[in-house]
Amino acid sequence: MTEDQLHNLLLDSLSTAVILLNGQLKICYLNPAAENLLAISAIRLQGMQVSQLFDNADGCVSSLQEALNTNHTFTQRQAPLTLLDHDPITVDLTATPLQSGAAKLLLVEMQPMDRLMRINREEALISTHDTTRNLVRGLAHEIKNPLGGIRGAAQLLSEDLNNQPELREFTDIISAETDRLCKLVDRLLGPNTMPKFALVNIHEVLEHVAALAESETRGSIVIERNYDPSIPEFYGDRGQLIQAILNIVRNAIQALLIKDKVEGEAHQKQATPTIWLKTRIKRNFTIGKTHHRVVCCIDIVDNGPGIPEEIIDRVFFPMISGRVDGSGLGLPIAQSAVHLHHGLIECKNKDGETRFSMYLPLEQTEHMNKPLTNKTPG
Numbered sequence: 599m600t601e602d603q604l605h606n607l608l609l610d611s612l613s614t615a616v617i618l619l620n621g622q623l624k625i626c627y628l629n630p631a632a633e634n635l636l637a638i639s640a641i642r643l644q645g646m647q648v649s650q651l652f653d654n655a656d657g658c659v660s661s662l663q664e665a666l667n668t669n670h671t672f673t674q675r676q677a678p679l680t681l682l683d684h685d686p687i688t689v690d691l692t693a694t695p696l697q698s699g700a701a702k703l704l705l706v707e708m709q710p711m712d713r714l715m716r717i718n719r720e721e722a723l724i725s726t727h728d729t730t731r732n733l734v735r736g737l738a739h740e741i742k743n744p745l746g747g748i749r750g751a752a753q754l755l756s757e758d759l760n761n762q763p764e765l766r767e768f769t770d771i772i773s774a775e776t777d778r779l780c781k782l783v784d785r786l787l788g789p790n791t792m793p794k795f796a797l798v799n800i801h802e803v804l805e806h807v808a809a810l811a812e813s814e815t816r817g818s819i820v821i822e823r824n825y826d827p828s829i830p831e832f833y834g835d836r837g838q839l840i841q842a843i844l845n846i847v848r849n850a851i852q853a854l855l856i857k858d859k860v861e862g863e864a865h866q867k868q869a870t871p872t873i874w875l876k877t878r879i880k881r882n883f884t885i886g887k888t889h890h891r892v893v894c895c896i897d898i899v900d901n902g903p904g905i906p907e908e909i910i911d912r913v914f915f916p917m918i919s920g921r922v923d924g925s926g927l928g929l930p931i932a933q934s935a936v937h938l939h940h941g942l943i944e945c946k947n948k949d950g951e952t953r954f955s956m957y958l959p960l961e962q963t964e965h966m967n968k969p970l971t972n973k974t975p976g
Contacts, residue, residue, distance in 0.1 A: 612629060612631055613631055614707050615632035615634075616629045616707055618703060619706060620702075621702040623648045623663065625643050625646050635687070635710055636681060658674070665693045666695055666702060670695070671692065671693065671695070672692070674690070674691045677690070687712055688710070688711045689710055690711055693706050730914075742783055745780055752769045795833045798833070798839060800829060800839070801827075803836060803840055804825070804843065807847055808821050808823070808847075811848070819855075820870055821872075821873050821874075822873070823874075824874065825877045829877055830960065835938070835939070839939070842931070842935040842943075845928035845929065846898045846928075846943075846956075847898060848928065849929070853903060853904075853952070854872075855871075856902075871902070874898070875898060876896070877895065878897075879895070880892070880893050880894075880895050885940070885959070886942070891961045892960045893960055894957070894958045896955070896957075897953055897955050897956075898953070898954045898956070899952065899953045901950060910947065914929050914930055916930045939958055941959060942956075943956045943957075944957075
């Protein structure tokens with residue numbers, strides 16, 4: 599084996615994407631990892647300007663040209679790039695000037711960071727969810743005990759006021775308000791029974807939710823389906839999955855109705871209020887620290903006004919809502935239900951759409967799919 603062949607073999611074996619550019623920033627070589635990252639073959643890229651690789655390459659190309667001109671290594675962490683097929687990627691990028699005789703070359707290394715950033719984000723979301731649940735459980739315990747005492751005292755006082763109906767009205771108010779607070783705490787805690795796992799067809803669950811939504815909106819909102827029929831049944835609690843998806847869909851409905859009313863009053867031309875339900879299979883997917891061979895991804899997308907950026911990172915916290923009249927409990931309850939299935943819900947605004955993505959592992963059996971503990975303290 600010649601020295602050049604050995605060099606090519608080593609570069610081809612690297613997991614880091616490597617691109618070699620000439621003095622005009624044209625592509626001379628790229629390894630298989632770069633082909634996979636850029637989703638295009640080396641044959642098509644050979645001789646192409648590096649600026650043609652990305653939709654938003656102006657800033658990156660300027661930095662590469664400067665590195666070549668000054669003969670200094672250039673590094674950019676978490677550089678956002680958009681591929682030719684409009685897919686966004688985030689990479690750690692390092693450009694190293696090289697000299698081959700009289701020719702100047704630039705070696706560009708790109709390490710994809712999207713997966714690592716998503717794993718870190720999910721770990722933080724799961725950790726925050728667990729911390730919040732523990733806090734809510736402790737707080738609920740401290741609230742419910744005195745509420746029971748207050749209600750009992752109000753009942754005893756009411757019995758002593760049989761001949762004074764004008765005063766019993768106040769004890770009735772105390773009892774009603776303590777009951778309301780107890781129900782609020784119970785909603786914060788979520789289901790107080792262990793989930794009942796059985797084989798579930800996720801499309802049957804989605805159709806059930808869609809039927810409820812269409813009945814509630816009476817045709818004022820369009821619901822589009824885009825299902826992957828290859829998704830198999832899996833073990834889950836049908837009732838809790840319905841509740842989780844329904845909470846998200848109802849949030850979307852309320853957002854769309856508000857947007858429709860505001861734009862109608864302003865006499866603006868508006869897009870048809872629409873909710874999209876989409877299912878897909880994702881392979882070799884990591885949820886938190888756990889790698890799953892295959893998961894079901896459920897996307898619930900609406901073209902409403904979106905979630906305010908200042909709260910989008912906190913929408914799964916209790917009592918956080920983007921609506922004035924919102925309780926802020928629907929999304930935390932949905933996250934808890936999916937968490938019991940070892941899954942996760944993510945949320946983001948993009949291009950005038952709000953997207954909730956629900957990930958549920960599929961490879962589990964009835965024995966493996968034991969729910970995470972969700973006991974309510976006394």
